[in-house]
Amino acid sequence: MNHKIMKDKNLNKCTVDGNPVDSRKVPNPPSTSPGRQIPKLSAESQVLYDLITRIDISVRQISSEIALLRTELAQKPSYEEMHKYVDGAFLNVNSRLQKIEEKYTQASQQTDEIREIVREETFCDHEAQRR
CATH class of the missing domain: 1.20.5 (Single alpha-helices involved in coiled-coils or other helix-helix interfaces)
Known part of the structure; x- marks a missing residue:
């Protein structure tokens, strides 16, 4: 089964199959997430999914740091x-x-x-x- 990973440009949030990904932590893989009935991903797909999730989280953390720096810079x-x-x-x-x-x-x-x-x-x- 293909998983839709989308990024909402307006909200700067990432979703997997329509479910938001929490930027504060790396979520459990879909096959082990509680309450989700997603078929087990192939090993290759799972690695890609984890990598994309981590990259997304890193990008949001960097965006957050940039926003903080811009705020600090505006005060200078x-x-x-x-x-x-x-x-x-x-x-x-x-x-x-x-x-x-x-x-x-x-x-x-x-x-x-x-x-x-x-x-x-x-x-x-x-x-x-x-x-």
């Missing part, structure tokens, strides 16, 4: 948001750096003025000592 900031954040941080650092450079320039000018005053006073002291 977008590239544009990260770019704005980095740009904002860069502008903030750049602004602070400019303020530091301005203070350094002022301090440098004050230092130059103090040196000039010291030179003048020293020169005046030497001149006064010569006289």
